Every structure is written in structure tokens, then in C-alpha cells.
Amino acid sequence: MSGAKKKTFDITHLRRVFGYAAPYKRKFYTSVIMAIMLALITPVRPYLIQLTVDKYITNGVVNMVIYITIIQIGLLLLETAMRFLFSFTTAWLGQAVVKDIRVATYKKVLNLNLRQFDTTPIGTLTTRTINDIESINDIFADGLVPIITDLLSIVCVLGYMFWVDWQLTLIALIPFPIIIIGTYYFRKSINKSFLKVRNAVAALNSFVQEHLTGMQVVQAFAIENTEFKKFDTINKEHRNANIKGILAYSIFFPLIEIVLALSTALLVWWLAGESLRLNQNQQGTMVAFILCLNLLFRPLRFIADKFNVLQMGIIASERVFKVLDNPDVTTDDENMVTDLPARLTGSIDFKNVSFEYVAGNKVLDNVSFAVKPGETVAIVGHTGSGKTTIISLLNRLYAINEGEIAIDDTNINRYPLQYLRRNIAVVLQDVFLFSGSVMDNITLRDPQITREQVIEAAKHINMHDFIMQLPGGYDFEVKERGSTLSLGQRQLLSFIRAILYNPSILILDEATSSIDTESELLIQNAIDTLVKGRTSIVIAHRLSTIRKADKIIVLDRGQVVETGNHRELLRENGFYARLYETQFEKQEQEVN
Numbered sequence: 001m002s003g004a005k006k007k008t009f010d011i012t013h014l015r016r017v018f019g020y021a022a023p024y025k026r027k028f029y030t031s032v033i034m035a036i037m038l039a040l041i042t043p044v045r046p047y048l049i050q051l052t053v054d055k056y057i058t059n060g061v062v063n064m065v066i067y068i069t070i071i072q073i074g075l076l077l078l079e080t081a082m083r084f085l086f087s088f089t090t091a092w093l094g095q096a097v098v099k100d101i102r103v104a105t106y107k108k109v110l111n112l113n114l115r116q117f118d119t120t121p122i123g124t125l126t127t128r129t130i131n132d133i134e135s136i137n138d139i140f141a142d143g144l145v146p147i148i149t150d151l152l153s154i155v156c157v158l159g160y161m162f163w164v165d166w167q168l169t170l171i172a173l174i175p176f177p178i179i180i181i182g183t184y185y186f187r188k189s190i191n192k193s194f195l196k197v198r199n200a201v202a203a204l205n206s207f208v209q210e211h212l213t214g215m216q217v218v219q220a221f222a223i224e225n226t227e228f229k230k231f232d233t234i235n236k237e238h239r240n241a242n243i244k245g246i247l248a249y250s251i252f253f254p255l256i257e258i259v260l261a262l263s264t265a266l267l268v269w270w271l272a273g274e275s276l277r278l279n280q281n282q283q284g285t286m287v288a289f290i291l292c293l294n295l296l297f298r299p300l301r302f303i304a305d306k307f308n309v310l311q312m313g314i315i316a317s318e319r320v321f322k323v324l325d326n327p328d329v330t331t332d333d334e335n336m337v338t339d340l341p342a343r344l345t346g347s348i349d350f351k352n353v354s355f356e357y358v359a360g361n362k363v364l365d366n367v368s369f370a371v372k373p374g375e376t377v378a379i380v381g382h383t384g385s386g387k388t389t390i391i392s393l394l395n396r397l398y399a400i401n402e403g404e405i406a407i408d409d410t411n412i413n414r415y416p417l418q419y420l421r422r423n424i425a426v427v428l429q430d431v432f433l434f435s436g437s438v439m440d441n442i443t444l445r446d447p448q449i450t451r452e453q454v455i456e457a458a459k460h461i462n463m464h465d466f467i468m469q470l471p472g473g474y475d476f477e478v479k480e481r482g483s484t485l486s487l488g489q490r491q492l493l494s495f496i497r498a499i500l501y502n503p504s505i506l507i508l509d510e511a512t513s514s515i516d517t518e519s520e521l522l523i524q525n526a527i528d529t530l531v532k533g534r535t536s537i538v539i540a541h542r543l544s545t546i547r548k549a550d551k552i553i554v555l556d557r558g559q560v561v562e563t564g565n566h567r568e569l570l571r572e573n574g575f576y577a578r579l580y581e582t583q584f585e586k587q588e589q590e591v592n
Ligand SMILES: Nc1ncnc2c1ncn2[C@@H]1O[C@H](COP(=O)(O)OP(=O)(O)OP(=O)(O)O)[C@@H](O)[C@H]1O
Pocket: 118, 357, 358, 363, 381, 382, 383, 384, 385, 386, 387, 388, 389, 390
């Protein structure tokens, strides 16, 4: 906690946040100038009132009273205009900075290595790009800038008071330490509840998000009541944290009022005594000082609050900068291929590749195999043997630890990442669909792909009729994550996507779960169409695919234990033959 405290007002983060305001210099300076002007103008009103009462009302100079009243109205209008300009420019600046930081953060998140998503919960990244950045906005709108304005106003008002009557000022300020002590405890208390509320909100968010996503499990196992109790507990923590904050406000605000009243009473008492002692009228000073006290206390009421907002903003900025400074991004090799062919031919070479997701835990161990252009290779092996890892490495989703992967005899690190991935189409088992139309999900909103091309590709794998049966056809709105479509249908959509990209290499992760015979047939056809004329690596679960493959790579605990085609491997009567007996023979019997 002490570490967190030390960082509370870490000036480097603040400076960096303000660095984002650099492109908006004019707005920034307008805001600063307005802040100074507003502070300087604050004591003018009490001064004019004092002047009016002491000099003109007492002596009955009506003209001057009217004259000063007009000046007061003018001043008020000027102050209002300046306040508007100040509030607007500061809020504008905050929003502009937030927009820029959010764009930078999201860009960064998009380029982070996949490893980061394995270790950082999605909720955390969402909070960084949405909530934390919003808190940075508060530094401008409700934090540092208003604090500076308030402090400047306080200094100006105090300066004026001391200038008029330093003794009277000191008397009026006698109860002031109560405010300082009160502010100290108030700030501590609301700071604590702020943090608690924040944590409770985060807990509520992730709880609800996780349970809505996993609603099927919750309902299928009839654990609604247990889960509801957990929710209720978190919700109560949220309420309690909020109530503690409200309690602190309920004590602090009346305390300020009491201190203000005390200061005013002391002021009146002292001035009354002075008037009697000196036999001199002090009405002007009294009115001006009462006004000054109000001008002093008004910002004090909220300054502790603003300090907290500032602190939260700085903590949030530190978190956001941590994402922005994350060095784990895929960078292009210095020794880049410059003369890129329009299309790769698609030969693949894995040379002694080893890989670990977590240090010390080898998932692939010295894997070597070669695939000729146009060949279809099936990778088989028990669950967890490293099949998916192989395809993730080929696509450079993760960087390998040892060995080399080459496509067309060139290390894949030497191809620009975009180019490499454009040449490899991936069709996964569980196809992720975005909210949007079927068309959007096929083209991934690539404006270069026309509707006609999509329809042609769909017809190519006999999907057109199915899509046309959907309400709205290609404009059918896919609900979140595509839950309105079946697994097979989703995979078929991604087949269309793959056809459109016309890649040299196709990676296919066959669905393990059984799908209806109609979709099964469509998928079989689609696979046959897709693999034609391109290199294909299939994580195979169907015997038919394995049989058709030119080569089968058998994986066991991260090592290639056998390679060959179906017949050769069966003849060897080794690992594959046993795998065939346990996993695939049943499929053969079903077919027969
Ligand atoms: N992102 C990850 N972070 C850490 N470990 C991982 C990650 N992904 C996979 N692993 C581990 O790596 C090993 C190989 O996983 P991989 O997904 O490649 O196996 P697989 O053969 O494709 O399995 P399945 O047939 O069940 O999909 C497993 O032990 C798994 O626990």
C-alpha cells in the first residue's frame, strides 16, 4: 500500500498525460489563462462592495453606487463568460486527450502478442481501454486543472484580505485548522471508499460478464441459487463501500458550514469591538470579508474530492501507460524480404522447432517435418499433444524458442506479418463471429471484397442456398458471437471467408463434435474444394480426411513420433495404429 501511496502523485505520469495535450496547445493555453484570470478577478467583487458601502452608501453618493453596480454586473457577465470558456476548453481538452490515448491503447492491444491475452484477463484490458482512460479525462475536467484554479483563487482572496486588514484576517482564520484536519481525514476516508467501490464495480462487472457468458453451464447444472448468493454478496460489498463514502460526505460538508459560521461569528465579534473602540464605521469591511470567507470556503468543500479524482486519474494513467509500454509485440525482422511474390507457393519446413508457452514447460520438442506445395498434411495426436500449437506457430501468433520455420525456403520471420497472414487462411473449430451481418462476418468488412464475390464463393461450396434461407439472406444479423448459428454453419461461413482470401496455405482445425449429416456433407465438400491447389495442414478428427491426406504427422507429447500416409503408418503397427484403433476405427465401423 505504501508503494501505491508513493506513486499517488507521481509527476512523471502526470507529465506524460499532459504531453498528450501538446497537439492542442491553443486550447491548453486558453484554459491556463482563463484559470489565472478567474483567480485574479475573484477578490474584485468584495473590493467593489467594500468601496460602495464605505465610501458611497454611507456618504449618499447615489451616482457612484449606480456606476459601481453597473461595473459589478459587467464583471459578473465577464466572469460567467470566462467560466464558460474555462469549463468548455478544459473538458474539450480532456476529451481530446482521452480520444488520443484510447486510440493509442487500442492500437497497442491489437498488436500485442497473443501470449499477453493468455495471461491478462479480457476484463482487465477492457477496463484499461474504457474506464481507466475515462479517469484520465477527470484529471483535466475535475482534477488538476480545477485544483489549480481553486488554489489560485484562494491565494488571491487571502492576499486581498491580508492587504485590507491582516489582523482581522488572522482572527477570521482561527477555526481554519479544523478544516485542514477535517479535510485530511475526509480525503483518507473517501479515498478508501473510492477504491472499495471501484474494486466492487470491477468484481460485479467480471462476475456478471462471466456468468452471462457461461449461462448455459449455470442453468444446465441448476446452480442459479448458489451463483445468485455470490452475486448478492458482491453487490452488498458495493453498497457498503458506497455508504461509507456517503457517510464521509455527510460529516464533512456540515463541518465546513460550521467552521464558516464560526469564522463569520469571530469576524463580526472582532469588527464590532473595533468599531466601538475606534468609533469608526466598519460595515464595508464586514460585508466584503463575509463575502471573502464564502469565496474561500466554497472551493474548500470540493478540493479534497478533486484531489481524490486526481489521484485516481494518476493511478489509472499508470495502468494505461503500462499497457502502452508493454514491449511484447510482434515486430518485423530487420532482414525483411523486400521482393515479395504476389503469392507464395506454399512449401513448409519445420526444422527442429521447440516451443514453450510457459518457461520450463516444453509443448513442442524438436519438431521437424516438411510439406511440399499443394500437399495436404494431417496432424493427429492425443489431446494436448501440441497440434494447435503447431498451427499457431506457423501463423506467428507466438514466436518460437528454438529452431526455424520456413515457407518457400524463407524464414517466416522475414515476411511482413500482414503478408504472411494474408497468405495463410485459418479455419478453426469454434469460429468466432462478430455482431453484424453474415456478409460482414465473411468479408470482415474488407471494402475490397464485393457482394458478388461473396455470393460466388458461397455457391462454390454450396452454401448460397443455406444463406438465402436465413431471414434477410446475406444481411441476416448474426447475434453476439454467432450463437444464432450452429457450429457447422459457423464453420461453413469461415470456409467462404477462406475461399475469398484465396490463400496459398490453408490451416483447418476440423470440428470434433458431431454435426448433422447435411452440414457434414457440405463441410466435406467444402474441404475438398478448399484444399485443391493449395498446401493444407489439417488437424484431423475425421477418418475420411486422414485417409485422403498425402502425409500424416503423428504427435505425442510435443514430439513427432511417426510420419507417413495412412497405409504406411498402419503397416508400421506403431503409435498411429494404436491411435487408429482407439479413435478412428469406430468411425470406420459407423461408416460401414
Ligand atoms: N495459451 C497457452 N498457454 C499455456 N499453455 C498452453 C496454451 N495453449 C496450449 N497450452 C498447453 O500446450 C499443450 C499443447 O496444447 P495444444 O492446444 O497445442 O494441444 P492440441 O493437441 O491441439 O490439443 P486438442 O486436441 O485438445 O486441441 C497443452 O498441454 C496445453 O495445456
